[in-house]
Amino acid sequence: MSEEADNMPEQVSGPPRRRQRRKEARPSEIVEAALELFAERGFGATRMEDVARRAGVAKGTLFVYFPTKQDLFRAVARTITAGNLERLQAIASNLERPIVEVIPALLAHAAIIAETRVPSLIRLLISESRLFPDLARVWHDEVVSNVLGLLTSAIERAQERGELHDGDPQLIAFSIIGPMFSGLIFREVMSGVDAELPDLQKLAAQHAQVILRGLVKEARPEEAQRRS
Amino acid sequence: MSEEADNMPEQVSGPPRRRQRRKEARPSEIVEAALELFAERGFGATRMEDVARRAGVAKGTLFVYFPTKQDLFRAVARTITAGNLERLQAIASNLERPIVEVIPALLAHAAIIAETRVPSLIRLLISESRLFPDLARVWHDEVVSNVLGLLTSAIERAQERGELHDGDPQLIAFSIIGPMFSGLIFREVMSGVDAELPDLQKLAAQHAQVILRGLVKEARPEEAQRRS
Amino acid sequence: MSEEADNMPEQVSGPPRRRQRRKEARPSEIVEAALELFAERGFGATRMEDVARRAGVAKGTLFVYFPTKQDLFRAVARTITAGNLERLQAIASNLERPIVEVIPALLAHAAIIAETRVPSLIRLLISESRLFPDLARVWHDEVVSNVLGLLTSAIERAQERGELHDGDPQLIAFSIIGPMFSGLIFREVMSGVDAELPDLQKLAAQHAQVILRGLVKEARPEEAQRRS
Amino acid sequence: MSEEADNMPEQVSGPPRRRQRRKEARPSEIVEAALELFAERGFGATRMEDVARRAGVAKGTLFVYFPTKQDLFRAVARTITAGNLERLQAIASNLERPIVEVIPALLAHAAIIAETRVPSLIRLLISESRLFPDLARVWHDEVVSNVLGLLTSAIERAQERGELHDGDPQLIAFSIIGPMFSGLIFREVMSGVDAELPDLQKLAAQHAQVILRGLVKEARPEEAQRRS
DNA sequence: TATGAATGAGTTTTCATTCAT
C-alpha cells in the first residue's frame, strides 16, 4: 500500500522552509490534507502526524487550529458539504427544463462527478456517520434532501403536466438516481479488485433510456433523446 | 481490596452475555459478537475488550482463536460472505422463471433483506474495504459477481428470447437493483436522522413497475404483473 | 537533585521479574509510589512514567487502576486522609484527661509527627488544594475539623469546670496548636536552607509551658507539668 | 477566513487587560500578571500564554524580558520578597517599644496582612520552594530571618530587662506568631470550603492576651493592654 | 522591540497483545 507524501512533490523537495507564516491559508491547507487522508483511510486509521506531514506542518500546528482530531474531522466534513453545495446550484438551475431532458442530463452529470474524488468522500461519510451521528444529519439536511427535494418537485410538476406516470415522486427519484449511485459505490469499493467495473458514462446513457421509457407517458423516449 | 473499583472504566456495551460454555461454539460466538460490534462501530472503533465482553469470554481467549484483531475481522468477513451465499441459492433457483416475474420477486426480496442486519454489514464492507483490500475482492468474487452474474445471464436470456429491449445486460442489472441498494444505504446511514426514510417495500413495488415498463418489449407490465 | 529509583533497592536489583500478578497489592503499591513522588515534587512536576518506575510497573499498568493522573492523585489524597484518621483515634482517646496534661501531650505528639512524612504531605495538600478544590474539603471534613473539634470541646469542658480562662475555644485551639504547625511548615520549607531550624521537641515543651501559663486560671503550670 | 474560530481554545482567564503601553512598565506589568496567576494556580498550572493574556502582551514578549518560565518565576519571587521587605521596615521601627505593646501590635498587623494577597503568596512559596530550592533560601534570608530575628532580639532584650520569663527566644517567637500564621494558612486553604474560618482579628486580640499572660513575668496583661 | 504563528520535545492516554497462572 502506498505511504503518504508520495504524490505531494512540493513537500519533500528541498530543505523544508520552516516557519512560514500564512495564517489565512493554514486551516484550509490542513483540512485539505486531512480530507485526502480521511478519504483514503478513514478517520480511525489516519494519524494526526500523517495529516501534519501531508500538510507540510508540524504536528503541533494542527492543534493550533483544531483542538482535537474530531474537530479536524468536523471541519473536513463541513468542507465536503460546502463543496457539494456549489455543485447543487448547477443542478438546480437545470431542473426547470422538460423532464425528458432533465433526467439524462442529471445522470450524465452523476457520471462526471464519479470521476472526481466525490465518490471517496461519499464512502467516507457512509463510513464515519456511525461515529459522528450529526455528520449524517448535516449531510442529509444540506445535500441529500436538497438534491432529492429538487428532483422530487421536478417530477411532481411533470406528473401534474401529465408527462409522467403516477407514483410516489420520492421513490421515482430513487429509481432515477439509484443505479448511478450504486454504480459509483461499486466502482469505489471494487476499484482495487480486477473486476469489470461498470462504465458510468454508458450506464448514465442506457439508464436514461430505460427509465424514461418506464416513466414517460405515451412518449417514445427515443424521440425525447433525439430532441436533446 | 477493590478500593479503586469506582475508577475502573465502565464500558458502554451492555452486561456481559454469559453464554453456554460449549467449547466448540466458542469461535463462532466470538465471531458473532465481533460481527455485531464491527457493524455497530466499525473496525477501528471496536476494542477487543468489547468483543470479549459481548462474547462472554476473557480478553485473552480471543487471541487463542484469532491471533490478531485483523484475523478476527477476516473471520467476521468470511461469515458475512458465507451467510449471504445461502441467500444466493434461493435467488438463483428463481431466476429461471420469466423475467417479468423474476424482477418483482428480486426487488421484493431486496426489501425483505433490508429488514435484516444485512444493510449494516454492507455498510461495514463499504467502510472497511479501504483497510482490507482483499475484503472487497472476496466479497466481489463470492457474492456480488454471483448476484450480478445470475441476473445478467437471466437478462441476456430474456433478450435473446426477445422479451427485453437491447442493452448491456450488466448495466441493466444496475438499473434494476440500483434503486433498492441505494434506498437500503440511505436508510442505513440516515436512520438516526429524523428524516423521511424511503419505504423499501413500496420502492420495490413501484420500481418493479417502472423498470419493467422501461425494459419489456411491447409488453404491458400490468399484464405481466397480473400473470404472476 | 536526587533522581528517582535511588532509595528503592528492591527495584533496580536483578532482572525485573516481569508480569508478576498481584492484583490485590498493585493499587496500593502504585498509590504509595505516587504519594512519595507527589510529596517530593508536587502533582504537576510528577510524571506518570516516574510513578510507574518507582512502583516497579509498566506505564500502562497505572492506567489499568487509575484512568487518569488526577484519579491517581485523588487516590493518594484519600490514602493520606485515611492514614491520618488512625492517628486521630490516638489523640481523641487522650482528650478526656485534665487539660493541663492534654496540652503538653498533644504538643509532644505533634513534635513526633513532624519526624514522619506527614509534614511533606501537609505541604502537598496545601499546594494542590488549589487545583483540587474538593481536596481541601475532604481534608477539612475528615481530619482538620476532627482535630480542631476534639480539642475545642476539651477546652470548652475545661472552661466550664473553671480550669481555663474564658475565650473563644476555637481560637484557643489555634493558640495551642499554631506554633507547632508553623514550626513544622518552617522545617519542611526551610529544610534545604542551611538555616537554624526550630527543634520541635523543645518547641513543644516550651510552648506547653507558656501557653498553659497563659490559659490556666490560678494555676501554677509548673505544678501541672510536675504532676504529669 | 477564521472559519475555525469556534474551535480555538477559549481561556478560562478573563478578558485581556490591555494596559497602557509604557515600555518601561512592561516587565513589571508582566511580573504582576504572573504573580497573580502563579498565586492562583501555582507555577506548573500557569501557562505562559495565560500570563501574556493577563499582562496584555503577546506571548513572545514575555520571552523578550524573561528567557524562561523559571526566570519569570524568579522575578516574581523577587518582587514578593521586595514587597515584604518594605513591610518589615514598619514592623522593625516598632520593636523598640515595650514588649507588652509590641506583641499585640505585631499580631494585629498580621491580621491586617491576612486581608491582602500575602497569604496566597505565602502559599505559593510553600508550594514552589520544592521545585525552586533557592526560593526558600532567598525567602528565608530576606524575610523570615529578618522578622524572626527582630522579634527574637526584642524578646531577648525584654528577658534581659526581666520583663519576660526565660526560654529560647526563637521558640518564643514561634509561640507568638505561630497561631496567626496557622490561621492565615487555614483561611487560605479552606476558603473554598464552607467551613467556619477563624476570624484573624479576634484571634490576634485573644492570642495577644493569652500569650502575654503566659510570657510576662508578674504582670497583669490586662494592665499592659490598658496602657497601650 | 513586539508579535503570534509555528514548532517539537515531552506527557498523558489507549489498547492490541502477551504470558504467568
Added chain:
DNA sequence: GATGAATGAAAACTCATTCAT
C-alpha cells in the same frame, strides 16, 4: 485451553520556546 493482569508501542495532545515578520 482459558484467564485477565500486565505490558509497551503508538497515538493524541500540551505548551514552553523560537523566529520570521
